[in-house]
Amino acid sequence: MTGVVRQISLDEWDRQYESLQRAGARRPGYVGPLGRHVQDGDRGLVRLRFDNSPAALRLWNFLLTEEDRLRQARTEGKKIVGAMKDLGTVPVMAYSLDNVVAFYPDGAWWIPCVMELSAGLLGIADSLGIDESFCPVRAMLGAFVTEAHFPIPDLLSCSVGATCDDFSAIAQRLNGLGYPIFWWEIPHRRSPEPGETAIELPGGFVAPQSQIEFVKSELQRVAAALEELAGQSLDEAKLAVGIERANQVRDCLAELRLLAFTAEVCPIPALEMLIAEMLTIHFCSDQNESLAVLQELLEEVKSRVAAGVGLLGPDAARIFWVNPVADLQVMNLLEECGARICGTEYLFSHALDKIPEDVPPLEALAQTALADPMVGSAADRARRICADIRRFGAEAVLVSRIPGASHCALEGEVIRQVVADELDIAVLEIEVPPLTDSMCPALMTRLQALVETVRERRKK
Amino acid sequence: MGKIVYTCPYVPAEWVAAHGLVPSRVMVRTAGTSPAVGPKEGVCPYVRGFVDEVMSRNDVSGIVMTTVCDQMRRAFDIVVGRSKLPAFLMNVPNTWRSVAAQRLYVDELRRLSRFLVGLGGSAVSNGELAKVMLDYDTARSSLLAKRELMSGRQFAEMVAAFNMDGPGAVSANVAGCSAAPRGVPLAAVGGPMMAEDLDMFDVIEESGGRIVLDATESGERGICQRFDRRSIGDDPVTELAEAYFGGIQDASRRPNSGLYQWLKQHFEERGVRGVVLHRYVWCDMWHAELARLREWTDLPVLDVGVTGDCEADKHRAANQIGAFLEMLQ
Numbered sequence: 039m040t041g042v043v044r045q046i047s048l049d050e051w052d053r054q055y056e057s058l059q060r061a062g063a064r065r066p067g068y069v070g071p072l073g074r075h076v077q078d079g080d081r082g083l084v085r086l087r088f089d090n091s092p093a094a095l096r097l098w099n100f101l102l103t104e105e106d107r108l109r110q111a112r113t114e115g116k117k118i119v120g121a122m123k124d125l126g127t128v129p130v131m132a133y134s135l136d137n138v139v140a141f142y143p144d145g146a147w148w149i150p151c152v153m154e155l156s157a158g159l160l161g162i163a164d165s166l167g168i169d170e171s172f173c174p175v176r177a178m179l180g181a182f183v184t185e186a187h188f189p190i191p192d193l194l195s196c197s198v199g200a201t202c203d204d205f206s207a208i209a210q211r212l213n214g215l216g217y218p219i220f221w222w223e224i225p226h227r228r229s230p231e232p233g234e235t236a237i238e239l240p241g242g243f244v245a246p247q248s249q250i251e252f253v254k255s256e257l258q259r260v261a262a263a264l265e266e267l268a269g270q271s272l273d274e275a276k277l278a279v280g281i282e283r284a285n286q287v288r289d290c291l292a293e294l295r296l297l298a299f300t301a302e303v304c305p306i307p308a309l310e311m312l313i314a315e316m317l318t319i320h321f322c323s324d325q326n327e328s329l330a331v332l333q334e335l336l337e338e339v340k341s342r343v344a345a346g347v348g349l350l351g352p353d354a355a356r357i358f359w360v361n362p363v364a365d366l367q368v369m370n371l372l373e374e375c376g377a378r379i380c381g382t383e384y385l386f387s388h389a390l391d392k393i394p395e396d397v398p399p400l401e402a403l404a405q406t407a408l409a410d411p412m413v414g415s416a417a418d419r420a421r422r423i424c425a426d427i428r429r430f431g432a433e434a435v436l437v438s439r440i441p442g443a444s445h446c447a448l449e450g451e452v453i454r455q456v457v458a459d460e461l462d463i464a465v466l467e468i469e470v471p472p473l474t475d476s477m478c479p480a481l482m483t484r485l486q487a488l489v490e491t492v493r494e495r496r497k498k
Numbered sequence: 499m500g501k502i503v504y505t506c507p508y509v510p511a512e513w514v515a516a517h518g519l520v521p522s523r524v525m526v527r528t529a530g531t532s533p534a535v536g537p538k539e540g541v542c543p544y545v546r547g548f549v550d551e552v553m554s555r556n557d558v559s560g561i562v563m564t565t566v567c568d569q570m571r572r573a574f575d576i577v578v579g580r581s582k583l584p585a586f587l588m589n590v591p592n593t594w595r596s597v598a599a600q601r602l603y604v605d606e607l608r609r610l611s612r613f614l615v616g617l618g619g620s621a622v623s624n625g626e627l628a629k630v631m632l633d634y635d636t637a638r639s640s641l642l643a644k645r646e647l648m649s650g651r652q653f654a655e656m657v658a659a660f661n662m663d664g665p666g667a668v669s670a671n672v673a674g675c676s677a678a679p680r681g682v683p684l685a686a687v688g689g690p691m692m693a694e695d696l697d698m699f700d701v702i703e704e705s706g707g708r709i710v711l712d713a714t715e716s717g718e719r720g721i722c723q724r725f726d727r728r729s730i731g732d733d734p735v736t737e738l739a740e741a742y743f744g745g746i747q748d749a750s751r752r753p754n755s756g757l758y759q760w761l762k763q764h765f766e767e768r769g770v771r772g773v774v775l776h777r778y779v780w781c782d783m784w785h786a787e788l789a790r791l792r793e794w795t796d797l798p799v800l801d802v803g804v805t806g807d808c809e810a811d812k813h814r815a816a817n818q819i820g821a822f823l824e825m826l827q
């Protein structure tokens with residue numbers, strides 16, 4: 039375990055890295071000083087504060103070297119799938135094949151933050167008619183045009199239907215620019231009607247069997263496209279093994295989340311937990327290694343919890359965080375204000391839930407896809423948030439609005455209402471653009487007010 | 499008889515009418531102001547207006563909304579949460595090329611049928627459905643046949659009357675049309691228009707233009723394709739689905755290549771010389787099409803972004819349209 043648990047700057051990490059090297063620590067090849075990523079253009083990293091464990095160093099390096107792995111995969115003759123929007127389902131299928139890797143072009147969301155806008159991706163999106171009235175995922179368009187952030191996939195899939203208008207419109211724009219897209223439909227999840235067979239999905243939502251059958255048929259089409267790409271069959275046996283492997287990653291993360299969110303003292307910062315959650319979506323282009331990275335992080339957290347050490351004191355305000363932030367620095371602000379994360383819903387809870395292993399694989403994946411909190415009603419999503427708040431003992435909810443996102447304007451009020459009705463805890467809504475530097479003082483004030491509210495309520 | 503209100507063109511009026519209920523596809527009058535929809539920023543003015551309108555009416559038995567766009571899908575939550583009226587959310591797939599998507603649309607019609615029966619509608623028979631479809635088809639044909647004799651506003655209002663009140667509204671009004679304005683032939687393209695937005699057509703005509711193609715959702719583009727009258731007798735449900743789900747081309751479809759084919763054919767047929775894109779701010783679907791439309795066509799494209807602030811919108815649009823037509827004349 040790391041000695042004193044702290045959040046350190048990038049410079050401090052680089053110095054610490056040298057000491058680790060001198061001490062002869064053996065690390066995977068992709069692990070190096072974080073400073074090298076800044077030289078490669080990830081200038082936004084200098085604004086962040088990082089957990090000081092070697093496990094966190096490995097996590098960050100793993101995240102920041104994904105492009106290298108994708109290019110390496112192409113060199114090795116593997117096929118690359120750009121899965122778009124479904125967040126968590128298509129990659130499980132793709133990694134069931136031994137000559138395919140999958141990633142989410144959606145991840146370009148964070149490039150403007152990590153590169154401090156220097157990559158010019160938002161400017162390219164602007165020039166293509168996709169301006170700041172769209173969600174920051176528009177950076178993806180620029181990433182395709184420049185070809186500088188990921189290799190152009192051999193197959194692009196995109197789920198549409200009950201998805202956000204932002205992504206659907208941007209993907210269509212991409213298609214109009216000449217990138218072929220395999221579209222598949224994810225319907226709005228609805229409640230079963232009288233007489234319909236109701237199925238409980240991973241995570242607790244319920245859907246009628248007929249919708250699961252429909253999604254299964256859509257995933258069959260996806261499977262056929264993957265088979266054609268890979269030149270090999272994607273049969274039930276392969277999918278079952280793929281699901282088992284994905285579940286190992288999800289199980290590991292579930293244990294990590296439970297410990298991180300419920301330990302008396304916060305054992306790991308919010309930012310590293312956000313990155314850890316992101317790994318389960320597509321395994322950062324290496325499924326085995328993503329498991330190893332999470333396992334090391336879990337061991338670190340376990341030992342911290344056992345020793346009763348961590349960040350902040352036991353009185354830190356316990357916050358449930360809704361929606362990912364376009365500027366990662368905001369996760370650091372939370373701790374600076376005396377709060378910690380006790381539960382999250384970053385739009386992809388379905389990618390964290392265990393995929394059922396007791397039903398045929400495509401049916402299991404259909405259930406997983408339909409469990410997406412964003413394909414159902416905002417009230418459903420809010421109720422899941424309430425259930426997780428109870429489970430993790432959060433004392434307030436922070437909804438971070440995503441600028442331009444079609445769902446944010448309408449769902450915030452619904453979430454606030456359901457949380458108020460069910461739990462009577464404070465809800466704060468903030469908006470987080472890709473670069474918040476000039477807004478930091480105002481954001482801090484609002485976060486501090488939330489922390490104060492939590493403390494006041496404790497006195498009652 | 500109970501009135502069923504909706505605004506999405508993919509909801510077939512014939513299906514509602516065949517249940518013995520009154521379909522009423524509303525043309526939203528004005529951008530809503532109700533705080534129920536949350537902050538103004540980020541919400542499509544049309545969605546806001548629709549929510550306000552249906553929640554303030556007391557002559558309605560049920561509301562039907564669809565999943566065609568995310569904002570409407572989410573507005574359904576608000577309607578359900580704030581209104582006691584029975585409401586139904588119909589899954590209309592964005593994809594359309596797979597048999598499964600087409601089947602899903604038909605399954606959703608059947609689910610809608612159960613909702614309508616629950617509101618007191620009668621079970622649908624093929625015979626009744628076929629009869630209603632023929633009535634509607636005839637009315638639509640006579641409306642479209644008179645299009646050339648109408649101004650942009652007259653045509654849009656006639657379509658709105660037909661959508662709201664059914665075939666009777668067409669026969670009563672079509673007879674009076676006789677003189678269409680002259681001017682530079684333009685196409686209006688975009689999502690739905692609110693009644694207050696129709697001023698744009700007047701401004702176009704006053705500035706020397708003429709709408710020869712109303713390709714907005716509340717115009718010709720939002721009208722289903724003509725039925726194959728032979729198929730109506732055999733399998734009216736399939737024919738209905740084909741005419742609506744297969745026949746209405748929209749920006750929201752994935753892919754939306756069908757929209758561009760439809761536009762190409764109509765631009766050529768009508769000799770269109772310029773395009774006015776009417777879109778609401780915060781409508782991602784149509785906003786994203788602006789740049790594509792400009793790349794795709796050689797015709798000049800004018801972007802009219804509507805915020806829902808009627809006076810300011812009108813003023814801005816008048817200036818833009820005046821300059822646009824000056825360039826085209």
Ligand code: SF4
Pocket residue numbers: 173174175202203204205385412440442443444445
């Ligand atoms: S952040 Fe929201 S609006 Fe943006 S792509 Fe994700 S779901 Fe869509």
Ligand code: SF4
Pocket residue numbers: 542543544545567568569570689690778780781782783784
């Ligand atoms: S105008 Fe756009 S956002 Fe508004 S209802 Fe239509 S598709 Fe949805």
